Amino acid sequence: MQVKFLDLKAVNQPYFPQMMAATRQFLEGGWYIMGSEVEAFEKAYADYCGTDHCVGVSNGLDALRLIFEGYKVLGQLKEGDEVIVPANTYIASILAVTQSRLKPVLVEPDTGTFNLDPELVKTHITGKTKAILAVHLYGQLADMPALAAIASNHDLLLVEDAAQSHGATLTDGRRAGNLGHAAVIAFIPEKTWVPWAMPVPLRPMIVSWPLL
Template identity: 50%
Template sequence: MIKFLDLYKINQRFNDEFNATFNESLEQSHFILGNNVTDFEKEFTNYCGTKYCIGTGNGLDALTLILKGYIHLGKLKKGDKVIVPANTFIATILSVLHADLEPVFVEPNSRTYNLSAEDVELNIEGVKAIIMVHLYGQLADVEKLKFLAEKHKLLLIEDAAQAHGAECGLGKAGALSDAAAFSFYPSKNLGALGDGGCVTTNDSGLSSAIILLRNYGSTEKYKNEIIGYNSRLDDMQAAFLKIKLRHLDVDNERRRAIANTYLENVKNKKITLPYYDGSKNHVFYAFVVEVDNREDFIQFLDHNNIQWLIHYPVAPHKQKAFSVFSHLKLPLTEKIQKRVISLPISPVMTNNEIRTVVNVLNAY
C-alpha cells in the first residue's frame, strides 16, 4: 500500500530532536506561552519576512482573530462583507461567520482552483475585505488581488494554511497581504504533532490586538482589557515546529520534484493534471487531479493499493451547516468538487513509490 501521507515516517526523522526538546521543556515546565512559543514566533517571522508572528490554537482561530482584531481596531464592523473563495475548505467561511461578518462567495479560476481576480472585481461592490486562499499550496493571483484591494481600499488577508514556504516575486506566503493565517495541523507541510496556528502581519496594531484576543483579552494575568478568547499556540508544539521549520524548504523542494515527475510522466487523457508554472509559488500540499468518473477512478486506485483523498467532496455552500447559502449558483465550484481527487505526495515518498504511482495512473 502506498500511503497518501505517512505521518509517522515524516515525523520519525526528527525523533531524537523531539525527545530532547520534550525533556528540556518538561524540565522547564513553562507550558503556556513559554520560551518555545516566543522563539518560534521570532523564527517564523524571519522565515516569512514579516514584522510580527502571533501563535494561536489552530488555523481557524488565526483567521478568525485577524477579523476580530480588525473589528477591535475599527477597520471592520459587524455585518461587513468579505469576499471568500467558493472553492475552499469550510474553515475560511467559518472564520467570517464567527466574526459576525458576511461572506461573499466568488468562483475560482478554472486552471488554478484559486480565487478569480476577474470575478472578485465583479463582486466587489460594498465589500470591505478579501480573503485569498492559497489552495493546495499554490499562491493565489496575489498581484491582481493586491491591485484590486489597494484600488478599492480593502483589507487583503491570506488564508495560508496550505502554503508554508510558497513564494513569488512579492515575497513569501504570510507576507503578501495585510495579515495571514497559518495552520500547523499535522498534515500540513509544516505540521505540528497536534493542533496549532499563527498570524503573520506587519501591522503593529493588529499584532497587539491579537496578542490580547488570544489570551482572554489580557496581557497581565487576571487583568482583562477586552473580551478575549483562549487560543494560544501550545508551547510543546512550538518546540516541535522549531525543529521542523529548519527542514521546510528542503521538504518543499522534494514535493516539487515529485510533482514534476508526475507532470512529466503521467500520460493519460482520462486524467487532468494540475496547472503548475514551475516556480516556487507552489509547495504542493496536495497534488490534485480531475477525472470524469471519480468513483471508477477510486475503485481503480484501491485495487492498485494507492491511497487517495478528496479535497473537498462537498462545496461549502452545499454543506448542511450553511443551508442559508444553498440557493447560491456556483456551477464551477460544484463541478470541481465532483471531479477532483488528491494523490500521494510527501517528502518521504521513495522513488520506487513515485514510479509505481506513475505506472498505475498511466494504466488507468
C-alpha cells in the same frame, strides 16, 4: 505492496534527534502553554516569513476571527461589511467571517489553480466590500499580485488563509504569510508543505497550532 498516502514517520525520521531534544527541553521546562519555546518559535517563524510579528493561538479559526475582530477594533471593519471568500474553501474560512458578524461573498475559483479568480473578484465588489480573504490551496499561492492590486485600487483589506501553503514563495522570494495585510498559518499533520513560485511578483501574521 502497500504505499502510504502520507508516511509522517518517514518524513520526520531525519529530524528525530532534534525533535526529541526539543520535546525533552519542553517537558523539563514545565511550560505547556506559552513559555520561552513559543516565544522563540514566534520570532523564528516571523523571521522566516519576513513579517514583523507572529502570534501563536489555539487553531486556525480562532486566528482568522482574531484578525477580523482586530480590524473591527481598529475601525477598519464593522458589522455587516462584506468579505470576498473563495467558494471552495474549508468551512472555517466562512465561519471566521460570519462569527465576526461580517458577510461572506462567495466567489468561484480559477479552474486551473482552484484559487480565487481575480477577474471574478472584481465583479463581486460592492460598496459594502471591505476585505478579500485569499485562501491558498494545495500548496499553490493565490494570484496575490493581482489581488493586491485590486485591494489597493478599492481600498480593501487583503487577508491570507495560508494554512495549506507553508514555505510557498513568489518569484521575488516573499513567502506565504507576508503577502497581504495579515495572515493565518496552521500546523497540523495534514497541512501541505509545498514550496511554490508564482510567475509574477506582488503583514502581521497569526500562526495557529494544536497546543497540549
